[in-house]
Amino acid sequence: MSLLLRDVVVEGRLVDVRMSGGKIAAIDRPIDPQLGDDIVDGGRGALLPGLHDHHIHLVALAAAERSPFVGPPAVNDDDQFTTALRQADTTLGQGEWLRAIGYHESVSGPLDRWRLDALVAARPVRVQHRSGAEWVLNSRALDVVGLDGGEPHDDRPGVERDDAGRLTGRLRGLDHWLRDRLPPPPAPDLAPVGRRLSRYGVTGVTDATPVMSTDDLAPLAAAVATGDLPQRITVTGGPRLSAVAPPAPLARGPVKLIVADYAPPTLAELVRWIGVAHEAGRPVAIHCVTRPGLALALAAWDEAGVLAGDRIEHGSLVPPDLRSRVATHGLVVVTQPGFVLERGDRYLSEVHPGDLPHLYPCRSLIEAGIPVGGSTDAPFGHPDPWRAIATAIERRTVDGAPLGLREAVAPERALALFLTAPDAPGGMLRRVTVGAPADLCLLDAPLSRVLEEPSSSHVALTLHEGVIGPRN
Numbered sequence: 001m002s003l004l005l006r007d008v009v010v011e012g013r014l015v016d017v018r019m020s021g022g023k024i025a026a027i028d029r030p031i032d033p034q035l036g037d038d039i040v041d042g043g044r045g046a047l048l049p050g051l052h053d054h055h056i057h058l059v060a061l062a063a064a065e066r067s068p069f070v071g072p073p074a075v076n077d078d079d080q081f082t083t084a085l086r087q088a089d090t091t092l093g094q095g096e097w098l099r100a101i102g103y104h105e106s107v108s109g110p111l112d113r114w115r116l117d118a119l120v121a122a123r124p125v126r127v128q129h130r131s132g133a134e135w136v137l138n139s140r141a142l143d144v145v146g147l148d149g150g151e152p153h154d155d156r157p158g159v160e161r162d163d164a165g166r167l168t169g170r171l172r173g174l175d176h177w178l179r180d181r182l183p184p185p186p187a188p189d190l191a192p193v194g195r196r197l198s199r200y201g202v203t204g205v206t207d208a209t210p211v212m213s214t215d216d217l218a219p220l221a222a223a224v225a226t227g228d229l230p231q232r233i234t235v236t237g238g239p240r241l242s243a244v245a246p247p248a249p250l251a252r253g254p255v256k257l258i259v260a261d262y263a264p265p266t267l268a269e270l271v272r273w274i275g276v277a278h279e280a281g282r283p284v285a286i287h288c289v290t291r292p293g294l295a296l297a298l299a300a301w302d303e304a305g306v307l308a309g310d311r312i313e314h315g316s317l318v319p320p321d322l323r324s325r326v327a328t329h330g331l332v333v334v335t336q337p338g339f340v341l342e343r344g345d346r347y348l349s350e351v352h353p354g355d356l357p358h359l360y361p362c363r364s365l366i367e368a369g370i371p372v373g374g375s376t377d378a379p380f381g382h383p384d385p386w387r388a389i390a391t392a393i394e395r396r397t398v399d400g401a402p403l404g405l406r407e408a409v410a411p412e413r414a415l416a417l418f419l420t421a422p423d424a425p426g427g428m429l430r431r432v433t434v435g436a437p438a439d440l441c442l443l444d445a446p447l448s449r450v451l452e453e454p455s456s457s458h459v460a461l462t463l464h465e466g467v468i469g470p471r472n
């Protein structure tokens, strides 16, 4: 399988690029085609390394393609929320679960079982909060998972009750517990996810789900094998899988550790988890979204020591005092600029004004010498990395309000967030060179023009190991 891409611009130079055996075989101009070469006209567009999304959740993204999204910016008020749920209700078979995601209080206030019952009572319904940490179940769903009964017999932490001792339907931090009580989900169809990411020029992702069993990774491995996912996939996995190799051809990334604001681990626990990962030769990726969360993680690193590649996921709030400690430790930050766009308006009304300038920082980290990688955190953020790139430059919310303008970065720097290797977010840029994997993203215009208004609509072609990716 070989392909000759004619008239493309690589690092400012007009060239032809020949690919063979999944790698870039030649870069020159002109290159004479060899027997059997497919020839594609590059239209003088910029040819980049394919984008790598450093933090995504593929199975959840596949599930999200089937579940209505019921939060801003798509759903903003009670009417829209009601419509979205009722519409989804009509598309499902009898007794099937209705699953919705992305809810936020700003849509229609705090959600509980009774609110959901009023909308859909006849089938089990569960709605995930935008944070990903909370589900709200209607009464039918509480019954199905065995929680019903108004009695406070189950004192499981995370199951909320009101002052009268009644279940509110809100379950926090109980994802795994809940999943064990749900009917087995239909096998995730990852092909639409693979197609969609390919359309965005994405040739690699790091799946940052803290899975607890290698069985959870099997669908990803299978989807890569069948070609449903043409991307290169690096996986994390939770602390229990520290010493376990993922099924081929998945690559092993850092161990994912969660410092949740609702139920943080103790310092000793976190130190132990880091130690176990490091002993297995693996860096850790610690989820930190609050100031106390980051402070706890840094305290744990003080004790456990740092391994090259250790990273902070999100770094949603990095004030100057903690920033210098992140830099001193040599830690990497994997950020989601897209949240400034998608969630910025809420942040502006909810976050303490003193913290606003330090939300989803980028430039201040880079200036402090901290490597910064980019990601979408889809399905919690929109999976299009070009939206994140545009927002890293603009720092504007959906409503157009500026948020943390001093954290804006230059267009090339914003693009670079997605051009580093899976094992070194924010490190050396991958390049289009002879011998490199032919994982490439061809744009329909010169790079400088695309970066004036970054958008995935400029992706003309994506190549996965020299093979043209699915187009829609």
Ligand SMILES: [Zn+2]
Binding pocket: 055, 056, 057, 208, 377, 380
């Ligand atoms: Zn995530």
